[in-house]
Amino acid sequence: xxNAYREDFPILLQDDTIYFDNxxxxxxxxxxxxxxxxxxxxxxxxxxxxxxxxxxEATERYEQARADAAELIGAADSREIVFTRNTTESINLAAxxxxxxxxxxxxxxxVSVMEHHSNxxxxxxxxxxxGAKLVFLEPEPDGTxxxxxITSKITEKTRLVAIGHVSNVMGVTNPVKLIAQTAHKAGAxxxxxxxxxTPHMQVNVQELGAxxxxxxxxxxxxxxxxxxxxxxxxxxxxxxxxxxxGEMIEYVSRESATYAEIPHKFEAGTVNASxxxxxxxxxxxxxxxxxxxxREREExxxxxxxxxxxxxxxxxxxxxxxxxxxxxxxxxxIEGCHPHDVASVLDTENVAIRAGHHCAQPxxxxxxxxxxxRASLYFYNTEEEVxxxxxxxxxxxxxxxx
Ligand code: PMP
Numbered sequence: 175x176x177n178a179y180r181e182d183f184p185i186l187l188q189d190d191t192i193y194f195d196n197x198x199x200x201x202x203x204x205x206x207x208x209x210x211x212x213x214x215x216x217x218x219x220x221x222x223x224x225x226x227x228x229x230x231e232a233t234e235r236y237e238q239a240r241a242d243a244a245e246l247i248g249a250a251d252s253r254e255i256v257f258t259r260n261t262t263e264s265i266n267l268a269a270x271x272x273x274x275x276x277x278x279x280x281x282x283x284x285v286s287v288m289e290h291h292s293n294x295x296x297x298x299x300x301x302x303x304x305g306a307k308l309v310f311l312e313p314e315p316d317g318t319x320x321x322x323x324i325t326s327k328i329t330e331k332t333r334l335v336a337i338g339h340v341s342n343v344m345g346v347t348n349p350v351k352l353i354a355q356t357a358h359k360a361g362a363x364x365x366x367x368x369x370x371x372t373p374h375m376q377v378n379v380q381e382l383g384a385x386x387x388x389x390x391x392x393x394x395x396x397x398x399x400x401x402x403x404x405x406x407x408x409x410x411x412x413x414x415x416x417x418x419x420g421e422m423i424e425y426v427s428r429e430s431a432t433y434a435e436i437p438h439k440f441e442a443g444t445v446n447a448s449x450x451x452x453x454x455x456x457x458x459x460x461x462x463x464x465x466x467x468x469r470e471r472e473e474x475x476x477x478x479x480x481x482x483x484x485x486x487x488x489x490x491x492x493x494x495x496x497x498x499x500x501x502x503x504x505x506x507x508i509e510g511c512h513p514h515d516v517a518s519v520l521d522t523e524n525v526a527i528r529a530g531h532h533c534a535q536p537x538x539x540x541x542x543x544x545x546x547x548r549a550s551l552y553f554y555n556t557e558e559e560v561x562x563x564x565x566x567x568x569x570x571x572x573x574x575x576x
Contacts (some may be wrong), residue, residue, distance in 0.1 A: 197550035209455035248378035264388035264403035279305030317346035345503030354383030400449035482564030
């Protein structure tokens with residue numbers, strides 16, 4: 175399979191580095207850096223404030239990014255898109271502005287054992303402050319959440335289900351639509367952590383039934399420092415601001431203030447407009463490649479990688495046996511080798527993978543390990559890289575003296 179996309183990623187053309195840490199952050203194509211450079215060199219001014227040409231163009235580009243993000247995830251209205259720094263901030267916004275004002279003692283927040291810490295700690299905080307209780311969905315050993323588990327844990331006590339769309343460790347896609355249907359029947363809302371799904375699959379928040387949806391630009395070809403919280407308009411209108419100060423007001427007196435309309439009510443201070451311009455370009459690039467192509471390439475590469483690793487008897491792969499259920503993420507351990515040593519020795523061979531607990535310590539406990547190694551692929555990776563990677567993995571034990 176040829177890979178024409180690679181030419182667009184200068185960092186990948188530098189040398190023979192195998193970059194398999196895409197779940198942590200993806201690389202940026204020229205089109206994204208050029209969009210940001212255009213902004214910096216042609217219209218860098220504080221958006222929303224100025225009445226002059228540069229500021230007006232900055233505002234237009236910022237609002238275009240909002241419309242692009244809304245279209246990407248099928249939001250009904252671009253005012254339902256709030257720009258944040260990243261998924262973590264988006265989830266915190268929902269926790270501080272919605273949960274703290276809507277939960278009380280006796281209420282339950284349902285999360286899964288697989289959550290990234292970013293979709294767990296804000297709910298631990300909300301539970302502590304409101305007296306609500308956290309309830310955990312327990313996956314099967316391969317990461318599957320069964321219907322039985324979902325329908326038994328989501329009850330009339332549930333006020334919110336906060337669920338990762340795709341696990342950053344197992345790569346499993348959770349049945350968000352079923353979870354949302356169950357939650358809505360019980361009168362609960364659903365927040366979806368889309369950090370690992372928006373880069374890989376077509377998302378439609380209305381079809382999924384997500385009341386809140388969070389994602390980060392940097393994992394989907396965009397720059398760091400720009401993220402999105404989608405929330406239904408009625409929710410955003412009722413929620414109080416998370417941060418306050420400049421830009422998010424309508425009128426301010428000495429003692430009080432009225433707030434701007436949504437989404438500006440949630441975007442206090444100077445915004446990351448050049449980051450938003452980069453996100454726009456990333457969305458355009460993703461659309462040009464197409465999610466079908468992305469899935470096809472990732473499935474093919476993942477199958478090749480899993481097959482190669484399975485040929486080494488001392489390797490344990492976590493999650494499903496089926497490469498199609500990994501979303502490009504292959505988490506594994508090499509018997510006798512600490513994952514940190516594996517990642518460090520691979521670095522000396524110009525291979526970048528992740529090792530550690532992947533910000534998912536409850537899941538590590540569930541898997542019965544302290545840490546793992548994780549190779550995460552994206553559509554611009556190649557079969558040749560996978561083959562070289564497997565060959566090097568076969569030598570790791572020898573290099574580490576086992
Ligand atoms: N949720 C998941 C599933 C993730 O994989 C990540 C990033 N590792 C996050 C949330 C947090 O994303 P960010 O660091 O961009 O806030």
